[in-house]
Amino acid sequence: MKLNLRFEYHEGSWNNSRGMQLFTCKWLPVSFSPKALVFLCHGYGMECSTFMKEIGEKLASAGYGVFGIDYEGHGHSAGVRCYITKFDNIVDDCSSFYKSICELPEYQGKVKFLYGESMGGAVSILLHKKDPSFWDGAVLVAPMCKISEKVKPHPIVVSILTGLEEVIPKWKIVPAKDVIDSAFKVLTKRETIRKNKLIYQDKPRLKTALELLRVSLSVETTLHEVTLPFLVLHGEEDKVTDPEISMALYDRASSVDKTMKLYPGMWHGLTSGETDENIELVLGDIISWLNKRANSKASSEFYSIRTPSSL
Numbered sequence: 001m002k003l004n005l006r007f008e009y010h011e012g013s014w015n016n017s018r019g020m021q022l023f024t025c026k027w028l029p030v031s032f033s034p035k036a037l038v039f040l041c042h043g044y045g046m047e048c049s050t051f052m053k054e055i056g057e058k059l060a061s062a063g064y065g066v067f068g069i070d071y072e073g074h075g076h077s078a079g080v081r082c083y084i085t086k087f088d089n090i091v092d093d094c095s096s097f098y099k100s101i102c103e104l105p106e107y108q109g110k111v112k113f114l115y116g117e118s119m120g121g122a123v124s125i126l127l128h129k130k131d132p133s134f135w136d137g138a139v140l141v142a143p144m145c146k147i148s149e150k151v152k153p154h155p156i157v158v159s160i161l162t163g164l165e166e167v168i169p170k171w172k173i174v175p176a177k178d179v180i181d182s183a184f185k186v187l188t189k190r191e192t193i194r195k196n197k198l199i200y201q202d203k204p205r206l207k208t209a210l211e212l213l214r215v216s217l218s219v220e221t222t223l224h225e226v227t228l229p230f231l232v233l234h235g236e237e238d239k240v241t242d243p244e245i246s247m248a249l250y251d252r253a254s255s256v257d258k259t260m261k262l263y264p265g266m267w268h269g270l271t272s273g274e275t276d277e278n279i280e281l282v283l284g285d286i287i288s289w290l291n292k293r294a295n296s297k298a299s300s301e302f303y304s305i306r307t308p309s310s311l
Helices: 053-061 087-102 119-130 155-164 179-183 187-194 206-221 243-252 276-293
Strands: 007-015 021-029 036-041 064-069 112-117 137-141 230-235 258-263
Touching (some): 021 053, 021 087, 036 053, 036 119, 064 087, 087 119, 087 206, 112 119, 119 206, 137 276, 179 187, 258 276
Parallel strands (some): 036 064, 036 112, 137 230
Antiparallel strands (some): 021 064
């Protein structure tokens, strides 16, 4: 456990329904009960303890209980590195673990927010769709509602790979650009991320890449089914996930309380790859949105926000 004047940090583990031990972590305010709970959904190849440390510390310092889990095959968790056999497994694991936290006596009745970055945005949306009335809101940072055409393999390549899916599912043969170079704008921060050995930096495995493609297409076609309050944030120069689909999420979602924030000149890694000033701006927007909704589980009855860039 690491402790300072504002928050404390704990690590643990949890076994999923398939018998895999998954890494868990949490940041909690010191000396008082959190005003609300935030559940982290990390991106493809990423992890919670180091890569999402800053968002965990910032939110805990602002009074939130923040909980993370490394997906199977990611970070500290067991499993073949970055091998996703079924995207539903990720969603089911997050749902089971996060709901088990919500059921603890000390957290019953707390407001519950999802926080998803990139692929974690798709995880968050699918968690909401799995149980539409359970979650009280979501923060979606450059969510994977659609994979950008700039990094998506050519349709002919996709067709060939699909034919090989059941033959060599774990092979790292999918042609892909370096996502770290495409996602994180500031060179020094890009190199820090590259030194994190918990982050998967090899070519995508065949079945993993096809699962991500299928999920992004599925999410894109069901945006109208989103009903929970949400804040979606996107860099206008994002080359990994498509800002236009975040705009489509904002337009098509059935949510009464929905807010969109576009950042000119910013890339994909809004909370980890930009200048310190830009990261502080993004984190400030996130905390401001959460603070306005943390006092009521029925937040959608009190807020109707439909102006882009309004918080």
